C-alpha cells in the first residue's frame with residue numbers, strides 16, 4: 001500500500017524528450033571536446049616524435065659503446081646524448097671513411113662538453129672519439145637513421 005507512494009511519477013513524454021535531447025547535446029559536446037583534445041595532442045606530439053637516446057645508456061660514451069645501437073630503430077631528428085668525461089674523451093662527427101680509418105678529417109665537427117646532444121640526419125651518422133687510440137680501440141659508432 002505505501003509502496004505506491006515510493007514509485008516515482010513517470011515523466012511526461014515531453015519532459016522525457018527534453019531530457020533526452022539535453023543528454024544528447026551534452027554527449028555531442030563532450031565528443032567535440034574529446035576530438036578537439038585529440039587534435040591538440042596530435043599537433044602537440046608531432047615534434048615529440050623525435051626520441052632522445054643516451055649513448056651507451058648508463059655507462060655513457062665509452063670504449064664499449066660500439067654495440068649499444070644494435071636493435072634500435074633511429075629516425076632522422078632523433079637526438080643522441082653523449083655523456084662522458086671531457087678530459088678523457090670527445091665526440092667527432094665524421095664521414096664513413098674516417099669512421100673506418102679512425103683518421104679525423106680537417107674541419108670535422110668536434111664536440112667536447114661531456115654532454116653533447118647531436119641530432120641525427122637521415123642515413124648514416126658516424127661518430128668517433130679522436131683521443132689518441134680511442135677510435136682504434138672501438139670508441140666509434142655508426143648509426144643509421146630512417
Ligand SMILES: [Cu+2]
Pocket residue numbers: 088089090129130131134135139
Ligand atoms: Cu675517447
